[in-house]
Amino acid sequence: GAGVSQSPRYKVAKRGQDVALRCDPISGHVSLFWYQQALGQGPEFLTYFQNEAQLDKSGLPSDRFFAERPEGSVSTLKIQRTQQEDSAVYLCASSLAVGRSRETQYFGPGTRLLVL
Amino acid sequence: GESVGLHLPTLSVQEGDNSIINCAYSNSASDYFIWYKQESGKGPQFIIDIRSNMDKRQGQRVTVLLNKTVKHLSLQIAATQPGDSAVYFCAEMGGGSEKLVFGKGTKLTVNP
Numbered sequence: 001g002a003g004v005s006q007s008p009r010y011k012v013a014k015r016g017q018d019v020a021l022r023c024d025p026i027s028g029h030v031s032l033f034w035y036q037q038a039l040g041q042g043p044e045f046l047t048y049f050q051n052e053a054q055l056d057k058s059g060l061p062s063d064r065f066f067a068e069r070p071e072g073s074v075s076t077l078k079i080q081r082t083q084q085e086d087s088a089v090y091l092c093a094s095s096l097a098v099g100r101s102r103e104t105q106y107f108g109p110g111t112r113l114l115v116l
Numbered sequence: 117g118e119s120v121g122l123h124l125p126t127l128s129v130q131e132g133d134n135s136i137i138n139c140a141y142s143n144s145a146s147d148y149f150i151w152y153k154q155e156s157g158k159g160p161q162f163i164i165d166i167r168s169n170m171d172k173r174q175g176q177r178v179t180v181l182l183n184k185t186v187k188h189l190s191l192q193i194a195a196t197q198p199g200d201s202a203v204y205f206c207a208e209m210g211g212g213s214e215k216l217v218f219g220k221g222t223k224l225t226v227n228p
Contacts, residue, residue, distance in 0.1 A: 043218050044218070
């Protein structure tokens, strides 16, 4: 059984460049989450989907960050005009949770983004 | 505001000893708690979870204790092994939100 997969695993971008990070959740998982993890810190919530609906985007740090999940499966996190402070590990997680049921979130390996 | 923190940033133990990692949380509306293990270069790996209607839950070599009175969570690892060396995060969920709020992590080092 495949877990959550993310690509690319590493991305180096020049400041001002746009990047797109992909997440493939566990098959059948309804909920999908994006987190940002700075070096030496715990993950911080960015946004959350239930199927294709983006139900919470309160953690997105600016309007340069955009996420989508058009068919309720694969998700893409896009960062426009990258800045050095965007350098971090971007983690994707998925769960079976629907609504407010409490289910474990399973994480992918992350994409390490370095903006030069 | 919401916050989840850890009392000890680093913990070093001898192989075979028991380890205890502590976590404090401040959101009284939290009703679900998870411990994750994160090895270098990898994503957080689920260890064990507990809901707020419980005060103890056991897994294989791990036990989580929840004290809602003082808003405290702990992870106990029995017979710690070198493979347990990693950063451990507690995370909480609640208050009508599905997002996890993580603490800063405790680095556990197991000496052979």
